[in-house]
Amino acid sequence: MTSSSTTSPFRLTLLKVSDVLTEQNVQDLAFLCEDISPARRELITNARELFAALQGHDLLNERKVNVLIDWLDELRLLEASNLLKNYRKTHLTGHVKAQENCFIHEDLPLKYFCVSCDSKICPDCAFTAHRDAGCDVISLDKMSNEMSQRREKLMKELEMLKRGIASTEQLWEEKKEHLARCREISRNEVQKDYFTLIGKVESMKRLQTKLLDGKELADIKKIFEEKKESQILENELAIITKCHKISHENALDEIQKISKSTKKTAEIKVKLEKQKEMLKNRSVDLLYRKVPNDGVFCSITVSTLIGSSILLSNQLLHTFDERQTSGGVLLICTDPKDSSKEYWRRLQKIDNQDDPVVMSNINMVNDDGKHTLFAVGNTVFIEHHHYNGSLYDYVKSVSSLVINEVPEGSWITSIATHYPNDDPNDEFIISTSCDHSIREYNVSGSAIRVIDTRDFVRSKAIYRIAYCGNLFAIIGRSLDDVILIDVDGTVKQCGTLRLPSAMSGMLPINIIWTGSKWLVLYISEGVEKEWKVVHYKKTGEFVKVCDEGTSSNELDVPLCVTRFQSTGYVTLANTKVRSFQY
CATH class of the missing domain: 1.10.533.10 (Death Domain, Fas)
Known part of the structure; x- marks a missing residue:
């Protein structure tokens, strides 16, 4: 210094x-x-x-x-x-x-x-x-040259960015035009499928009406013929009676006539009994008619598809509400990869015609195989399937369980099963329309526990539930997210399955627990409904979108999501099934 x-x-x-x-x-x-x-x-x-x-x-x-x-x-x-x-x-x-x-x-x-x-x-x-x-x-000393080089490099990078932006805009325009063409083609296909389905329904209606009219005319003709025979018999009996009064000399002849008339009377009686039995069974005959399967069950059954559950990788079970047309709930087992391949169907008669039908999209698994659960009103129905070593080939029996805890005037709004860590389990949970409680039972009807969620679920009733042990995922009516409830000693909220802000505006309609993660089915409102199946971690963190699509009419909207091992399945209202890996 x-x-x-x-x-x-x-x-x-x-x-x-x-x-x-x-x-x-x-x-x-x-x-x-x-x-x-x-x-x-x-x-x-x-x-x-x-x-x-x-x-x-x-x-x-x-x-x-x-x-x-x-x-x-x-x-x-x-x-x-x-x-x-x-x-x-x-x-x-x-x-x-x-x-x-x-x-x-x-x-x-x-x-x-x-x-x-x-x-x-x-x-x-x-x-x-x-x-x-x-x-x-x-x-x-070198600043001027350095700045010139950097300025030149920056200008080159800017030029490259401009070309990249122009290329991106061109690709965007091409994609926009491609999507517009695809949407137009899809709309035309939808319109074509719609008219095809309407034509099939009308053709089936005309065919069934023609068959019924033909059988009705045949029955009326037979009734007139049998009535005519009865009148002939009455005339013969009158003649016999008259002859008997006039003379005793022809007694042997009269006995022969009476014997002949008695035989004829017995034959007519048998015919009348057969006709009566046939008329009694006519509705049953129509109810169990075998209709050729064209893969669109809703068009055939003219009923409401409730949901689906997977039995094996090649067997998926659809559940239909046919109480208004056939008096019960119809189960149809098909191949999820080929809806035209039908294995079997089963109609379960239901006396309750008013309360909604709900089903579990995950089957119960215990020692004697898989069981499909659905509920109507305050009653849970458990389908026991028969396994032949490679397929579930029919329903052995159906047991029903009345839940007395369901308040009068209320009904079961959701039913769900699970098997944690792939271990067999004979328990299921339900929610009702009158309170915020979740109730857990086993197949014998014994109540295991009651979980009160009124402090966490703002809506009037629970719409869908899924669970794994003490962790419950709840979809309430009108909620735009899924609430996670931990029931470990005390009941407390422990998270939320919420969509990222970029996907907001969609409502959850179905959920399952896969054994290691949650899969939630979301759908948007409006005419063209967008839908997504979203994967969340157990603790609620968003992972990814597993599958998505757009529905332009009520026949191809998604209803439920189910799964088999690492494959998920989305069932649409027209019974078509989409698969994805998660």
Whole structure:
């Protein structure tokens, strides 16, 4: 460092100014300089560091003191301002020094420029503090060439970005046109399928009506013929009676006539009994008619598809509400990969014609195989399937379980089963339309536990439920997310299965637990309904969208999601099935 006898008046003036400035004054002055980066401001703790930063930005030297004077005046730091004003008045007529020195390392000239801090620095600053901070430092001698190279490189990158943007816009336009063509083709196909289905239904209606009319005419004809025979018999009996009164001489002849008439009477009686039995069974005959399977069950059965559950990878069970047409719930077992392949069907008679039908889209698994569960009103029905070693080939029996805890005037709104860790389990849970409780039972009807969710579910009733042990996922009516409830000693909310904000506006309608993750089926409102099957972790974190689609009419909207091992299945209202891996 130079002695005071050779130190410039400008540096001596700055030294005097630094003596009258407090640390707070220095920080205020640094804040006024917008050229100093926020990171650099935090490192400035004294006047020397401030003066070095101002010099690096070419805001302070022996010829430039006005900026610092203005800031001092603005902060009313008059003593420091007067020192600089006296220097300006006395020494500003001198020439500019050829070389600027660093305010931190006073003997070293400013030979580098820090691009990151936007300031001039000396060699010591360049190879110590700025190198440790990872700054981009350029020599002032090479700055012009370096800037030219960087400017040229930047222009090339900008040109590449412009070409990329233009290419992206072109691809976007092509994709937009392609999607428009696809939508138009899909609409035409939907319209074509619609008219085809309507034609099939009308053709079936005409055929069945014609068959019924033909059978009715045949039955009426037979009844008239049998009535005619009865009248002939009555005439014969009258003749026999008359002959019996007139003469006893022809007694033998009369006995023969009576015997013959008795035989004829017995034959007519047998025919009448057969006709009566046939008329009684006519509705049953029509009910169990075998209709050729064209793969669209809704068109054939003219009924409501409730949902589906998977039995094996090649066996999926559809459940239909046919109470209005056939007096019961119809189960049809098909191949999910080929809906025209039907294995068997079973009609379960149901006396309750008013309350809705709900089913579990996961089968119960215990020691004697898989069982499909559905509920109507306050009654749970358990289908026991027969397994022949490779397929479930028919329903052995159906057991019903009346849940007395369902309040009068209420009904079961959801039923679900699960088998944690793939272990057999004979338990199931239900919710009802009149309260916020979830009730758990086993197949014998024994109540296991009751979980009250009124503090967590805002809607009037629970719409769908799924569970794994003590963790319950609940979809309430009108809710736009799925609530996770932990029932471990106490009942508490432990998370939410919520869509990312970019997918908001969709409502959850179905959910299952796969053994390691949640799968939730969401659908949007409107004419063209978008739907997604979303994968969540057990604790509720969003993972990914497993499957998605768009439904343009009520026949291809999704109803439920089920699964077999690592394959998921989405059932549409027209009984078509889409599979995906999760």
